[in-house]
Amino acid sequence: MVHPIPMPWTADQVLALAPDASSAKSGRDLAAPRHWLSLGTDGACAWGTLQGSGKSPYQTSIDLSEPAFKCSCPSRKFPCKHGLGLFLILTQQPGAFTETTPPPWTSEWLAKRLAKDAQKSSSPPRPLSNDEPDNVATQAAAARRAASRDARVSAGLDELDLWLRDLVRTGFATLPGKPASFWEQPAARLVDAQVPGLARRVRDLDGITTTGEGWPSRLLRQISLLHLAREGWSRMASLPAATQADLRATLGFPTHQDEVLAQPGLRDRWLVVGQRIETEDRIRTQRTWLFGRQSQRPALCLSYSAGPHQPLEIRLVPGTTLDAEFAFYPGAWPLRALEKHRFGSPEVAPLSLPHASIADALRFAAEAWTANPWLDCVPFALASVVPVPLGDGWRIRDASQHVLPLDLSDDKAWMLWAISGGHPVSLAGEWNGEALTPIGVWADERFLPV
Secondary structure (H helix, E strand, C coil), X not given: CCCCCXXXXXXXXXXXXXXXXXXXXXXXXXXXXXXXXXXXXXXXXXXXXXXXXXXXXXXXXXXXXXXXXXXXXXXXXXXCHHHHHHHHHHHHCHHHCCECCCCHHHHHHHHHHHHHHHHHHHCCCCCCCCCCHHHHHHHHHHHHHHHHHHHHHHHHHHHHHHHHHHHHHHCCCCCCCCCHHHHHHHHHXXXXXXXXXXXXHHHHHHHHHHCCCCHHXXXXXXXXXXXXXXXXXXXXXHCCHHHHHHHHHHHCCXXXXXXXXXXXXXXXXXXXXXXXXXXXXXXXXXXXXXXXXXXXXXXXXXXXXXXXXXXXXXXXXXXXXXXXXXXXXXXXXCCEEEEEEEEEEEECCCCCCCECCXXXXXXXXXXXXXXXXXXXXXXXXXXEEEEEEECCEEEEECCCCCEEEECCCHHHHHHHHHHHCCCCEEEEEEECCCCEEEEEEEECCEEEEC
């Protein structure tokens, strides 16, 4: 008997879990039952054995509720090619899974996962009371460190202010062709002043002068945001608490996850509308965007990888819906969030996107940037648009004939056009105020990453 799996996974969703293109290719190569010595599933998990280069067969298991993977192979990639291959067979040829009783190595792994989850939920750390000696000393040391950092930040931002004034006074005409060191030097000084958030923004100025017509206005906008952050810091005490939180995040002050998870969460049925991965200085950053079905509220979950073998978060699968509670980082327009608790397994639910038109999406963006002007981008989830080539680029058009420019390579743009076939599709993407970068599309209720 073949047990049903918790949700109808597609091959595209499985391959979206791959840590890189080579793992996805290797996973597809192993997605045939003939490669496997055994295959089994009980509906909650799946397992299989496969003869590799070692003496003993590799033992691969999948917890289908998240999903989560375990394999005895020596690969440091996660999930490995064996996990991907096993999952692809399950989605495409479930009849090949003839075993129904998990082997001991799968049962033991699942039991450890359950025990770990139970311990995490039942044993919250005990906070120290304010009058305990250890806590008094800890708070005093923290206050000294905070005062020292604030002094360095103030000095660094004063130096940034002088650099920005010089930039504006001398004008932008001489900026094209400036060496990278022209931008790197003030950025490095901001890093020394413990303001890494603004250092990143200064580095990003480097390429704006080569972005084509209109670059002076784009550069001025980014310089204005740097100036706004500097002025905000000088008036920090007079700002509302939510704006203070946004400014500290913009400067690069960390907020501990425990503090976020201690706050009340928002439970909803969250649609994972897409993911985007970027690499900078060998650090991979994965942005996963969600929208609550009832609240119509967006959520951004970040995952980082410091090396090619450090896995990114794979529990949030684009195109799926999950019943979960998320806690949000503080801010005037809270966006970044942490998953606090999940209820049940992800599923594919009827599609419901919050933005019926481009006008709706732009009003949504205006609200976001009015509350927090330092947001890099805002997520759009458009219910019905048509991708079209227009002039020297690509656009999306809605039923009211409103259009938005797309920031998309030609090969991906043609793929998107082919998926739509000239008909309306549902599209999710990141809007930076000038162009939309698509991250996911639904055609005939089927999700495809872009």
